[in-house]
Amino acid sequence: xxxxxxxxxxxxxxxxxxxxxxxxxxxxxxxxxxxxxxxxxxxxxxxxxxxxxxxxxxxxxxxxxxxxxxxxxxxxxxxxxxxxxxxxxxxxxxxxxxxxxxxxxxxxxxxxxxxxxxxxxxxxxxxxxxxxxxxxxxxxxxxxxxxxxxxxxxxxxxxxxxxxxxxxxxxxxxxxxxxxxxxxxxxxxxxxxxxxxxxxxxxxxxxxxxxxxxxxxxxxxxxxxxxxxxxxxxxxxxxxxxxxxxxxxxxxxxxxxxxxxxxxxxxxxxxxxxxxxxxxxxxxxxxxxxxxxxxxxxxxxxxxxxxxxxxxxxxxxxxxxxxxxxxxxxxxxxxxxxxxxxxxxxxxxxxxxxxxxxxxxxxxxxxxxxxxxxxxxxxxxxxxxxxxxxxxxxxxxxxxxxxxxxxxxxxxxxxxxxxxxxxxxxxxxxxxxxxxxxxxxxxxxxxxxx
Amino acid sequence: xxxxxxxxxxxxxxxxxxxxxxxxxxxxxxxxxxxxxxxxxxxxxxxxxxxxxxxxxxxxxxxxxxxxxxxxxxxxxxxxxxxxxxxxxxxxxxxxxxxxxxxxxxxxxxxxxxxxxxxxxxxxxxxxxxxxxxxxxxxxxxxxxxxxxxxxxxxxxxxxxxxxxxxxxxxxxxxxxxxxxxxxxxxxxxxxxxxxxxxxxxxxxxxxxxxxxxxxxxxxxxxxxxxxxxxxxxxxxxxxxxxxxxxxxxxxxxxxxxxxxxxxxxxxxxxxxxxxxxxxxxxxxxxxxxxxxxxxxxxxxxxxxxxxxxxxxxxxxxxxxxxxxxxxxxxxxxxxxxxxxxxxxxxxx
Numbered sequence: 057x058x059x060x061x062x063x064x065x066x067x068x069x070x071x072x073x074x075x076x077x078x079x080x081x082x083x084x085x086x087x088x089x090x091x092x093x094x095x096x097x098x099x100x101x102x103x104x105x106x107x108x109x110x111x112x113x114x115x116x117x118x119x120x121x122x123x124x125x126x127x128x129x130x131x132x133x134x135x136x137x138x139x140x141x142x143x144x145x146x147x148x149x150x151x152x153x154x155x156x157x158x159x160x161x162x163x164x165x166x167x168x169x170x171x172x173x174x175x176x177x178x179x180x181x182x183x184x185x186x187x188x189x190x191x192x193x194x195x196x197x198x199x200x201x202x203x204x205x206x207x208x209x210x211x212x213x214x215x216x217x218x219x220x221x222x223x224x225x226x227x228x229x230x231x232x233x234x235x236x237x238x239x240x241x242x243x244x245x246x247x248x249x250x251x252x253x254x255x256x257x258x259x260x261x262x263x264x265x266x267x268x269x270x271x272x273x274x275x276x277x278x279x280x281x282x283x284x285x286x287x288x289x290x291x292x293x294x295x296x297x298x299x300x301x302x303x304x305x306x307x308x309x310x311x312x313x314x315x316x317x318x319x320x321x322x323x324x325x326x327x328x329x330x331x332x333x334x335x336x337x338x339x340x341x342x343x344x345x346x347x348x349x350x351x352x353x354x355x356x357x358x359x360x361x362x363x364x365x366x367x368x369x370x371x372x373x374x375x376x377x378x379x380x381x382x383x384x385x386x387x388x389x390x391x392x393x394x395x396x397x398x399x400x401x402x403x404x405x406x407x408x409x410x411x412x413x414x415x416x417x418x419x420x421x422x423x424x425x426x427x428x429x430x431x432x433x434x435x436x437x438x439x440x441x442x443x444x445x446x447x448x449x450x451x452x453x454x455x456x457x458x459x460x461x462x463x464x465x466x467x468x469x470x471x472x473x474x475x476x477x478x479x480x481x482x483x484x485x486x487x488x489x490x491x492x493x494x495x496x497x498x499x500x501x502x503x504x505x506x
Numbered sequence: 507x508x509x510x511x512x513x514x515x516x517x518x519x520x521x522x523x524x525x526x527x528x529x530x531x532x533x534x535x536x537x538x539x540x541x542x543x544x545x546x547x548x549x550x551x552x553x554x555x556x557x558x559x560x561x562x563x564x565x566x567x568x569x570x571x572x573x574x575x576x577x578x579x580x581x582x583x584x585x586x587x588x589x590x591x592x593x594x595x596x597x598x599x600x601x602x603x604x605x606x607x608x609x610x611x612x613x614x615x616x617x618x619x620x621x622x623x624x625x626x627x628x629x630x631x632x633x634x635x636x637x638x639x640x641x642x643x644x645x646x647x648x649x650x651x652x653x654x655x656x657x658x659x660x661x662x663x664x665x666x667x668x669x670x671x672x673x674x675x676x677x678x679x680x681x682x683x684x685x686x687x688x689x690x691x692x693x694x695x696x697x698x699x700x701x702x703x704x705x706x707x708x709x710x711x712x713x714x715x716x717x718x719x720x721x722x723x724x725x726x727x728x729x730x731x732x733x734x735x736x737x738x739x740x741x742x743x744x745x746x747x748x749x750x751x752x753x754x755x756x757x758x759x760x761x762x763x764x765x766x767x768x769x770x771x772x773x774x775x776x777x778x779x780x781x782x783x784x785x786x787x788x789x790x791x792x793x794x795x796x797x798x799x800x801x802x803x804x805x806x807x808x809x810x811x812x813x814x815x816x817x818x819x820x821x822x823x824x825x826x827x828x829x830x831x832x833x834x835x836x837x838x839x840x841x842x843x844x845x846x847x848x849x850x851x852x853x854x855x
Contacts, residue, residue: 083569146536148728150738155729181537186729188538263819265766266543267738270728273673356535358577473573475540477566 060385061108064378067101071375072408072459075368076481090364094371101375116321117377123325125410126373128332130366132295133173133462135336139287140177141357142347147277150268151187153254156196157247159183160203164243167208168215168232170292176205176463178288181355184474189268192257194478197471198487199250205463206455207242210235210447213299214292216461218406218415218450220299225419226433227443234440238448238503245495281351287339294335301328361469365462372459373410380413387417388424395445395504398422402446403453403496407460407488415450422446445504452496456488457481510601512553519552521594522568525587529575532583540570546768556601564598627770634659634752635769636850637761639814639822640776642806643783644834645842647756649776652843654754657850662747663756670739737817745769757810761828762818774846775828778835 074093078086086093106114149155163179170178183200187193209215211232213223219232301307302314307327309315316326383405392398398418405414422442423435430439438446454461458468458481468478479487510518523541530539541548555563572591578584628634636653640646647663654661715723727735741763747753748769761773778786780803788799807823814822825831830849834842 083566084572144536150728150730152730152734154731158729184537188536189542191543193538259816259819262734262737262817263762263766264543265547265741265763267741268728268730270730270735270738271673271742273726275725275728353534354536356533356537356574356577360573360577472570473577474535474537475542475570475574476538477570 060378060381062378062382064101064105064108065382067097068372068375068379070100071097071371072481075459080480091367094367098371098374101378105378112321116323118374119320120323121373121377122370123319123323124329125412126370127325128298128329129373129462130369131333131336132291133365133466134362135291135294135340136171136174136177136288137362137466138340139284139291139343140174140181141355142284142343142351143178143279143281144351144354145182145185145277145279146354147186147275148268148270148272149186149275149277150270151183151190151193151196153251153258155186156183156254157251159186160199160247160250161243163200163204164208164239167204168211170288171214171295172205172209172216172461173463173466174288174292175208176200176467179204180467180470184471184476188474189266190258190261191264191266192261193476194471195250195253195257195487197467197476197478198484199246199253199491201458201464201467201484202246202455202488202492203243205467206461207239207246207452210239210451214296216451216454217412219447220295221412221416222419222433222443222447224299224303225416225435227431227438231431231443232447234444235448235451238444238499241502242452242495242499245498246491249491280354281347284343284347287343290339291336294332294339297335298328298332301331302326356474358473360473361466364469365465368465369459369462376409379409383409383414383417388421390421392418392421393425395441395506396500397445398442399445399449399496399500399504402449403456404449406450406453407456411450411454411461415446418446418449419443441504441506448499448503452492452499455492457485510556512557515553515556516549518594518597519549519556521590522552522564522571522598523548525575525590525594526571528590529571529578529587532578532580532587533574535574540567540574544767547766550768565595568595568598627772629770632770633748633750634850635748635764635771636754636774637764637771638754638756638774638776639761639828640756640834641778641783641823642803642810643787644776644778645786645839646776646834649834649839649842649846650754650756652839653846653850656843656847657752657754659752659754661754661756669743670736673739673743733813759814759817762814762820772830772850773828775823775825775831776834776842777823777831778833782835 071094074086074097078093102114102118105117109117159179159182163175163183166179167175169175180197180200183196184193187196206216210219213220213227213229213232215232219227222232223229307315314324314326314328316324316329318324390397390401392401402414402418419433419438420435422438423433425436427437427439430437431443455464458464468484471478478484523545526539526541543551552564568591572588572595575584575587575591578587634657636657636659638646638650638653640650650663651661723732730738737759740758744755744758744760744763745767748764748771761771764771784796784799784803787803788794788796791799794802811822814820820827830846832842832845837845
C-alpha cells in the first residue's frame with residue numbers, strides 16, 4: 057500500500073466538489089440525484105482501486121470502512137437524532153445576542169458531557185425556535201457548529217471520537233481537562249466576535265420591523281419529552297462502552313484480538329461495536345415508543361436531514377480511504393516534532409478527513425518517537441504539549457468545513473429544513489477562514505509556539 | 507422574455523408568501539418559517555428583489571419552502587403544495603434578469619416625493635396619526651399636546667410607556683418617560699423641563715444589579731434587555747392603537763415603527779437652537795445652573811439619538827426622515843402649533 061497513487065483521491069475531491077457546487081447551481085437536481093452521485097464517485101474510486109490491488113482487497117477496504125467506521129458513526133448519529141427530536145421546548149424566550157450567547161455557552165459545555173453530536177442534536181431546535189422571529193439566522197447556526205458541534209467536545213473522551221480513541225490508547229479520562237484554558241480562551245474570542253455579528257444582524261432585523269412575541273409578562277419555558285434524557289444517557293454510556301470494552305480481557309481472544317464476527321479478510325464486526333449499536337438502537341426505539349407524536353410535529357422532526365447525512369457520508373467514508381491510507385504512510389515521514397506543527401497538520405487534515413484516524417495517525421507517530429517522558433499510553437510516551445496540540449487540532453478544526461465533524465452537516469441539514477438559508481459548502485469554509493483561522497493563529501501564539 | 511408589471515409581480519410574491527404560510531401551517535412546526543416579516547413587508551421585499559433582477563435570491567427562498575414542503579406527512583397535501591411550488595418556480599424562472607424599465611423613477615425617491623405630499627397617504631379606513639419627534643427642551647411636548655387638542659384627537663406619550671411596563675409586569679421606579687426622555691416623577695413641572703439622570707432613562711442601559719435581580723429581569727423581559735423588551739411591546743401597542751383611532755404620539759420611534767408596518771402617518775420633527783433649549787430647561791428648573799443644563803440637554807439628546815439609531819438605523823436629527831421639520835424658536839409655541847394644525851387640517855379625513 058506504500059505506493060498508493062495520489063490520483064485515487066480524485067473521487068473524494070470530486071464528491072466534495074459535488075456537495076459544494078451542485079446545491080448552488082442545480083439544487084433541485086441535486087436533491088433528487090444525490091444518491092446516484094454518491095454512488096458514482098464511490099464507483100470511480102472502487103474500480104481503479106480494484107484494478108490496482110485486486111477485487112478481494114478492494115472489497116475488504118470498502119467493507120472495513122463501512123462496518124468499522126460508517127456503521128457506528130451513522131448509528132450514533134441516528135440514535136441521537138431520534139432521541140433529541142423527541143424533546144421539545146416551548147416558550148417565549150426571545151432570540152437575541154444575549155440569549156444566543158447563553159445558549160451557545162450551554163451547548164458548548166454540554167458537548168463535553170454528552171458529546172458534540174448529542175449536544176448539537178439537543179440544542180439545535182431550541183436555538184432555531186428561539187430565533188424563529190428573526191430573518192437573519194444563518195450566522196447563529198454557523199457559530200453553533202463552531203462551538204457546540206466542535207470545540208465544546210474537547211474536554212472529555214465522550215466529547216469527540218478522537219479523544220475516545222486516545223482514551224482507549226491509555227490517555228487518562230480526565231486528561232483532556234487540560235484543554236479547558238484553551239477552550240475558555242477560544243470561547244471568549246469566538247463568542248465576542250459572535251456577539252458583534254449577531255448584534256448587527258439583530259439590529260437589522262429590528263429595523264425592518266421584526267419583533268418577537270413577548271406580549272405576556274414573564275418567560276414561560278416548558279420542556280416536553282424530558283424522559284428522553286434517560287435515552288441520551290443510554291447512548292452516551294454506549295459510546296463510553298465502545299471505547300472501554302475493547303481493552304477488557306473478556307472481550308479479547310487468546311491472541312489479544314477483540315472478539316467479533318469475522319466478515320471477510322481481516323474485517324471483523326467487533327462485539328463492542330455490536331453492543332454500542334444495539335444499545336443506541338434500543339434507546340432510539342424506546343424513545344419513539346414512549347414519546348407522543350405531537351412533540352415530533354412541534355419539532356418538525358423529519359427523516360430528511362439524517363437521510364441526507366447518511367447518503368453523503370457513506371460516499372465520503374468510502375472515497376476518503378485512499379487519503380487516509382496515504383496519510384498513514386506519509387504521516388510518520390512528515391517529520392513533525394513540534395506542537396505547532398502537530399496542531400496545524402492534524403487540524404488541517406481533520407477539517408476535511410475523518411478526525412479520528414487523523415488523530416490516531418499523529419498520536420501513533422508521536423508515540424513512535426521514543427520520548428522518555430510525557431503521558432504514558434499504549435503507543436508510548438506522548439509529551440504533554442504534543443498531545444495538547446494533536447487533541448486541539450483534531451477537535452477544534454473539525455469546525456472548518458461541513459464534513460469536518462459528524463454533527464456539522466446535521467445542523468446544516470436541520471437548519472435548511474426549517475427555513476434557514478445556510479451558507480454553501482465553500483461559503484461555510486469562508487466563514488471558518490474568516491473567524492476560526494485567526495482564532496487558531498492566536499491559539500498558536502499563546503499555547504503552541506513553544 | 508416577458509416583462510412583468512408591478513401588479514403581476516405583487517401577485518406572484520403573494521403566491522409565494524401564501525405557499526410558505528400553507529407549508530408552515532400544515533407542518534405544525536414551531537421552529538419558524540421562511541417569511542417571518544409579515545405579509546405586506548414580505549411581498550414588498552420580494553417584489554423589490556424581482557424588480558432589481560435578484561430573482562436568484564427568491565429562487566433560493568423558494569427552495570427553502572420546498573425543503574419544508576417535502577417533509578409534510580399528508581401525501582395529498584404535500585403533492586398539492588409541491589404542484590403549486592412547481593408552478594410558482596416556473597414563473598420565477600421566467601423572470602427576466604432585470605425588471606427595471608429604463609424610464610422608471612428611483613423607487614426610494616418616488617416614495618420620498620409622495621411623502622412630501624400627504625394627499626394620497628391616508629386611505630378611507632386609515633386613521634390619522636401624527637408622530638412627533640423633538641429635541642430635548644424645544645417645547646415639543648406642550649406643542650404635541652396642543653396639536654392633538656386642536657385636532658380633537660388623543661395624545662399619547664407616558665401612557666404608552668406605562669402600559670408597556672404594566673404588560674411586562676415591571677415596577678416603575680421613580681422615573682417616568684416622555685417620548686424617550688426621562689423625568690422625575692415628583693418634579694413639579696414634569697411636563698416640560700425636567701432634571702433626572704439620563705442614565706436612568708428607561709431606554710438607557712440597565713443599571714448594575716445583583717444576580718437575583720438579573721435573573722428576575724431575564725425572566726420578566728424574555729431574555730431581552732429592558733430597553734429592547736419595552737421597544738417591542740410599545741411597537742405592538744402602537745400598531746394596535748393605529749388600528750383603532752386617530753392620535754398624536756410623542757417620540758418612541760413611532761414614525762419608524764409605523765413605516766415598518768406600512769401604517770400611514772405624518773411625521774414631524776421639532777427642534778430649536780441649543781442655547782435656547784438650555785435656557786428653557788433652566789427656566790423650568792431653578793435647581794440647575796447653566797453648566798448642568800447644557801450637560802443635561804446634550805446628554806438627553808445623545809441618549810435618545812443613540813436609542814433612535816439603534817432601533818431605526820436613522821439619524822434622529824436628520825430632517826429628511828420627516829415630513830415636516832420645524833424650528834420652534836422661529837414661530838414660538840403657539841405659532842408652531844398653528845402652523846402644524848393648519849398643514850394637517852387640510853388632510854385630516
